[in-house]
Amino acid sequence: MAITAIKGFNDILPSESGRWQHIEQAARSVFERNGFSEIRVPIMEKTELFCRSIGDATDIVEKEMYSFIDKGENAITLRPEGTAGVMRAFIEHKLYAQDPVAKLYYLGPMFRYERPQKGRYRQFHQIGAEITGVHDPLADAQVLNMLVQFFRDIGLDEPQLQVNSLGCPDCRPAYRTTLMAFLEQRADALCEDCRRRMTTNPLRALDCKVPGCIAATAGAPSMLDNLCTGCSDHFASVRQYLDTTATPYSINPRMVRGLDYYTRTTFEMVTGLLGSQSAVAAGGRYDGLISQLGGPAIPGIGFAMGVERVALLLGDKDFARQPDLFIATLGAGERGFAFRLLHDLLQLGLRVEMDYEGKSLKSQMRRADRLGARYSVVIGENEVSSGRAHFKRMADGEQVEVMLIAEHIKQTL
Numbered sequence: 283m284a285i286t287a288i289k290g291f292n293d294i295l296p297s298e299s300g301r302w303q304h305i306e307q308a309a310r311s312v313f314e315r316n317g318f319s320e321i322r323v324p325i326m327e328k329t330e331l332f333c334r335s336i337g338d339a340t341d342i343v344e345k346e347m348y349s350f351i352d353k354g355e356n357a358i359t360l361r362p363e364g365t366a367g368v369m370r371a372f373i374e375h376k377l378y379a380q381d382p383v384a385k386l387y388y389l390g391p392m393f394r395y396e397r398p399q400k401g402r403y404r405q406f407h408q409i410g411a412e413i414t415g416v417h418d419p420l421a422d423a424q425v426l427n428m429l430v431q432f433f434r435d436i437g438l439d440e441p442q443l444q445v446n447s448l449g450c451p452d453c454r455p456a457y458r459t460t461l462m463a464f465l466e467q468r469a470d471a472l473c474e475d476c477r478r479r480m481t482t483n484p485l486r487a488l489d490c491k492v493p494g495c496i497a498a499t500a501g502a503p504s505m506l507d508n509l510c511t512g513c514s515d516h517f518a519s520v521r522q523y524l525d526t527t528a529t530p531y532s533i534n535p536r537m538v539r540g541l542d543y544y545t546r547t548t549f550e551m552v553t554g555l556l557g558s559q560s561a562v563a564a565g566g567r568y569d570g571l572i573s574q575l576g577g578p579a580i581p582g583i584g585f586a587m588g589v590e591r592v593a594l595l596l597g598d599k600d601f602a603r604q605p606d607l608f609i610a611t612l613g614a615g616e617r618g619f620a621f622r623l624l625h626d627l628l629q630l631g632l633r634v635e636m637d638y639e640g641k642s643l644k645s646q647m648r649r650a651d652r653l654g655a656r657y658s659v660v661i662g663e664n665e666v667s668s669g670r671a672h673f674k675r676m677a678d679g680e681q682v683e684v685m686l687i688a689e690h691i692k693q694t695l
């Protein structure tokens with residue numbers, strides 16, 4: 283029996299990879315316009331890194347990590363997200379030494395042991411960006427604008443931006459206590475997970491998708507009503523900057539992120555088109571993370587988007603690149619000539635295909651059609667001796683005679 287892939291791990295086939303490249307190129311382009319540089323970090327880290335950053339009482343650390351002990355008895359985890367590793371590298375290589383302001387982006391596979399379904403896999407891909415070293419809400423607004431711009435650039439008006447503030451170590455503990463008291467009164471109506479987390483991570487109850495929990499927490503006190511002055515001013519400025527740039531957003535006071543390191547601004551790009559996999563991108567500010575990981579007290583803010591979910595939103599649009607020219611040959615005698623022409627045109631940057639196996643002219647033309655070639659040309663003895671041939675525009679059959687010299691052909695096509 284043939285061996286299949288691991289459950290929840292996907293192949294990205296040639297029919298889809300054009301869409302993926304389109305997404306990746308659009309992201310690189312908007313990031314680089316905004317002054318971000320790529321950072322590439324390992325896909326495995328010491329397990330401790332994720333426990334310490336993401337938090338022990340989160341879904342990710344509690345049940346979703348791909349952790350194992352390697353042959354040297356080290357506790358290793360396949361990265362479930364990108365920020366922890368990027369900040370580990372930021373600290374390890376002292377990227378803050380000259381300037382604490384760093385703008386970094388990354389892309390690559392992430393791993394979580396989740397129940398596979400549409401838009402939720404065990405290996406999935408994220409594209410993320412981070413700004414370190416800026417306390418000012420301008421950083422928040424730039425990151426948000428960049429995210430909104432990305433979705434515009436790839437031609438989607440879904441998903442939509444939702445923002446919230448989760449406060450800081452000054453104001454969140456008091457809110458947490460208030461919320462815990464509220465939840466305790468309704469404990470019977472909460473799901474098992476929320477009851478268990480009521481004391482370890484009560485904010486998660488606001489984010490729970492179980493209908494009973496949604497109903498029970500409908501009138502819960504809101505973090506936004508309990509922010510300290512610093513956090514409340516910060517949030518007001520973020521909103522002002524978004525208004526200044528006419529960036530559309532809504533406030534979702536129930537948004538809680540599944541990672542403990544977030545402070546102040548948190549946000550999601552949300553769609554109604556992917557069922558319960560509604561978050562296409564998500565992020566927030568993490569002012570305490572870098573020092574928590576042993577680095578200096580430098581703030582940060584960033585996001586990650588799920589490439590599979592973006593690809594699903596883009597739908598079946600075809601991003602395959604068609605050849606500029608298909609060269610057909612009449613007989614074996616012309617194949618050497620055609621191959622040289624192909625080679626010269628490739629050197630000039632054109633996309634060119636030819637027949638590899640001496641098929642009939644009819645089957646060669648069928649292949650030209652299937653590949654979606656813009657032009658085709660048939661090379662026979664006459665063309666070789668005269669050094670000229672008719673190039674056919676496939677869309678309308680219009681023919682034009684051109685000298686068989688690569689530069690001429692390039693100018694004509």
Ligand code: ATP
Nearest residue numbers: 396401402403406540561562563564586587588591
């Ligand atoms: P969800 O609420 O859907 O579980 P999350 O809060 O766990 O998402 P983050 O950890 O913030 O998500 O990751 C950011 C983005 O990565 C998500 O918005 C989503 O697009 C994508 N993502 C997260 N987990 C998966 C997964 N298992 N499969 C595919 N994409 C994922």
Ligand code: MG
Nearest residue numbers: 341342396540
């Ligand atoms: Mg999740």
